[in-house]
Amino acid sequence: MRSIFPTSGAVHFSTRGEYGVRLMVELARHSGEGAVSLAEIADHEELPRPYLEQLVVSLRDAGLVTSTRGAHGGYALTRQPDAIHMSEVIRALEGPLAPMVCASEDPIHAAACDRTAFCTVNPLWMKVREAVAGALDSVTLADLTHPRGTAHPFHAGTSTDPVVVHAEHELAIPTP
Amino acid sequence: MRSIFPTSGAVHFSTRGEYGVRLMVELARHSGEGAVSLAEIADHEELPRPYLEQLVVSLRDAGLVTSTRGAHGGYALTRQPDAIHMSEVIRALEGPLAPMVCASEDPIHAAACDRTAFCTVNPLWMKVREAVAGALDSVTLADLTHPRGTAHPFHAGTSTDPVVVHAEHELAIPTP
DNA sequence: CTAATCCCGACGGAATCCGTCGGATTTAGC
DNA sequence: GCTAAATCCGACGGATTCCGTCGGGATTAG
Numbered sequence: 001m002r003s004i005f006p007t008s009g010a011v012h013f014s015t016r017g018e019y020g021v022r023l024m025v026e027l028a029r030h031s032g033e034g035a036v037s038l039a040e041i042a043d044h045e046e047l048p049r050p051y052l053e054q055l056v057v058s059l060r061d062a063g064l065v066t067s068t069r070g071a072h073g074g075y076a077l078t079r080q081p082d083a084i085h086m087s088e089v090i091r092a093l094e095g096p097l098a099p100m101v102c103a104s105e106d107p108i109h110a111a112a113c114d115r116t117a118f119c120t121v122n123p124l125w126m127k128v129r130e131a132v133a134g135a136l137d138s139v140t141l142a143d144l145t146h147p148r149g150t151a152h153p154f155h156a157g158t159s160t161d162p163v164v165v166h167a168e169h170e171l172a173i174p175t176p
Numbered sequence: 177m178r179s180i181f182p183t184s185g186a187v188h189f190s191t192r193g194e195y196g197v198r199l200m201v202e203l204a205r206h207s208g209e210g211a212v213s214l215a216e217i218a219d220h221e222e223l224p225r226p227y228l229e230q231l232v233v234s235l236r237d238a239g240l241v242t243s244t245r246g247a248h249g250g251y252a253l254t255r256q257p258d259a260i261h262m263s264e265v266i267r268a269l270e271g272p273l274a275p276m277v278c279a280s281e282d283p284i285h286a287a288a289c290d291r292t293a294f295c296t297v298n299p300l301w302m303k304v305r306e307a308v309a310g311a312l313d314s315v316t317l318a319d320l321t322h323p324r325g326t327a328h329p330f331h332a333g334t335s336t337d338p339v340v341v342h343a344e345h346e347l348a349i350p351t352p
Numbered sequence: 353c354t355a356a357t358c359c360c361g362a363c364g365g366a367a368t369c370c371g372t373c374g375g376a377t378t379t380a381g382c
Numbered sequence: 383g384c385t386a387a388a389t390c391c392g393a394c395g396g397a398t399t400c401c402g403t404c405g406g407g408a409t410t411a412g
Contacts, residue, residue: 009273010187011188048370098187135306139303144296190400226402245358247410
């Protein structure tokens with residue numbers, strides 16, 4: 001029997017993605033104020049600091065944050081919050097968005113699947129990847145800094161039409 | 177160091193999803209011809225039959241296929257291929273589409289996250305879930321049965337505008 | 353009766369996830 | 383200089399999930 005609420009599923013963000021985004025949001029909130037230490041963020045967000053140290057490496061390697069060492073050091077964004085798309089952040093933290101090797105944009109990895117020549121389901125995975133990429137592209141860090149309700153939600157994306165919210169994507173599950 | 181091509185990522189389909197979809201496509205190809213045995217499918221798709229036996233349970237429980245036991249038994253779709261949306265198939269195989277608990281459509285599970293009251297990033301996860309759900313809703317089994325090239329790709333969905341393919345979602349990765 | 357097939361539960365190696373730990377290095381302030 | 387604050391780095395290890403395998407039971411056509 002599969003668990004009631006699977007921690008993993010077709011689309012799933014690990015704690016790397018979750019914590020990493022929260023970390024970036026905190027940096028965005030202090031944008032322009034100089035470096036913020038991981039200790040402050042870990043404290044404010046109630047996250048394990050040693051683990052954040054691991055995550056932030058990926059963000060630094062991706063060129064999304066800079067670090068200043070020593071006392072009063074910390075991290076800061078390399079760009080304005082509204083210039084950082086969530087697709088970059090998620091990719092830095094969780095890796096390529098491709099749901100399977102054959103759906104990779106990179107031809108080299110796509111070729112790793114020897115079924116691609118005759119496979120008829122590949123377009124499905126491609127479509128899913130593009131949908132996720134589009135969603136993540138349409139949101140910037142700046143969109144996530146405002147406390148709930150006090151400010152505008154997403155400026156319903158230019159390319160994405162709002163419409164037709166698919167209700168009931170979750171099955172009704174008996175209360176535990 | 178994270179592996180070059182992570183088998184897991186933000187959006188990732190396990191072998192359950194992959195094999196299960198291929199199984200369903202095979203059933204769709206033989207739609208109306210009576211039951212197809214797992215042995216035939218396992219042989220044609222080069223998949224481990226015992227494993228398929230496990231997967232198909234989820235599909236049967238979800239009401240997507242019926243089974244007939246005994247010799248000459250097997251499985252068949254319960255509906256026409258064009259009436260089966262991939263969202264149902266994937267959900268049956270991999271569970272809820274919610275990328276995290278707080279993004280569940282079901283209010284009961286959504287409440288499991290105590291940060292929702294003040295969390296500013298939740299809308300991001302919601303948007304991703306809706307994007308995936310929309311993509312999977314817009315494709316039916318019938319769309320996946322035609323061999324590559326010989327027939328129409330997706331009939332650019334009614335609600336989804338074709339446009340603006342986001343190129344270069346994958347980073348260039350040095351050859352292995 | 354026999355062979356084919358679905359059905360069911362349990363098991364186990366491998367990989368991944370989620371951090372923890374200990375220390376090395378750099379820097380600001382005294 | 384010394385010290386304390388902070389980034390940096392590599393390794394480790396428990397828990398969980400993934401990816402099947404295995405053995406056997408039940409059902410049915412011929």
